[in-house]
Amino acid sequence: MPKYFNSNVVPEIPTGGKVFDLGCGRGTLIQEIINRRENSEIVGIDIKQAPEWNKIVGDKVRMEVVQEENFLSVLEREQPDVVTVTWVFHHMEYEQQKRYIGSLYKALKTGAVIVALEDSYSETLPPEAGQKRYEDFMKWDKENRQKIMGVLDWIANRIFSMRLSMPVPFAYRTLEDWKQVFEEAGFETLKMRFLGFPDDRDINNPQSLLVIRKP
Numbered sequence: 019m020p021k022y023f024n025s026n027v028v029p030e031i032p033t034g035g036k037v038f039d040l041g042c043g044r045g046t047l048i049q050e051i052i053n054r055r056e057n058s059e060i061v062g063i064d065i066k067q068a069p070e071w072n073k074i075v076g077d078k079v080r081m082e083v084v085q086e087e088n089f090l091s092v093l094e095r096e097q098p099d100v101v102t103v104t105w106v107f108h109h110m111e112y113e114q115q116k117r118y119i120g121s122l123y124k125a126l127k128t129g130a131v132i133v134a135l136e137d138s139y140s141e142t143l144p145p146e147a148g149q150k151r152y153e154d155f156m157k158w159d160k161e162n163r164q165k166i167m168g169v170l171d172w173i174a175n176r177i178f179s180m181r182l183s184m185p186v187p188f189a190y191r192t193l194e195d196w197k198q199v200f201e202e203a204g205f206e207t208l209k210m211r212f213l214g215f216p217d218d219r220d221i222n223n224p225q226s227l228l229v230i231r232k233p
């Protein structure tokens with residue numbers, strides 16, 4: 019995971035400003051941002067605390083448990099320059115995704131950037147990796163693609179990571195869908211990348227990345 023973040027996510031995070039990692043989990047991405055030494059401050063939030071938080075130390079980093087009812091006020095208080103959100107949205111129901119994106123739009127300042135990584139495939143862009151897997155995957159219809167992604171994610175969370183309480187609501191969207199949801203909320207899309215199918219992961223769901231800006 020650190021390697022995947024370093025190749026695909028960290029280079030997309032603007033340097034200099036304060037980063038807010040929404041759904042930071044164990045803090046893997048936060049650790050990589052700290053190691054890069056290019057951002058002034060990092061705040062991680064999640065709906066539950068992870069034991070690994072204790073190992074992430076530094077005067078520029080903070081982690082906090084934040085439930086949905088407090089999300090907007092915490093975001094308004096923090097005023098980050100960048101929000102990172104990796105593999106979080108598909109653990110929310112579709113309507114909850116939209117509420118979070120609505121709160122992000124409401125609270126973020128003009129010019130703030132969101133870097134989102136999701137289990138998601140593109141219907142228009144070629145994959146950056148895993149062409150053969152992509153061709154096999156696209157032979158299924160849309161409904162079955164959702165099911166394949168759900169089953170793989172369920173195995174990843176329940177069996178490999180032993181996360182017994184993590185919701186897996188199968189709330190995937192295509193890259194084009196994500197773009198539309200962000201734009202309907204008022205954001206503009208700076209970049210869309212269909213990263214494709216990573217070779218070196220046990221669970222090989224398609225990956226997409228968006229860089230979004232509050233205009």
Ligand SMILES: C[S@@+](CC[C@H](N)C(=O)[O-])C[C@H]1O[C@@H](n2cnc3c(N)ncnc32)[C@H](O)[C@@H]1O
Nearest residue numbers: 040041042043046063064065066104105106109
């Ligand atoms: C698959 S993990 C990803 C963790 C981390 N972002 C990473 O990339 O390693 C999904 C995380 O999203 C968190 N999450 C789910 N719903 C959330 C919400 N409404 N607000 C904040 N975090 C949430 C979960 O608790 C979990 O830590």
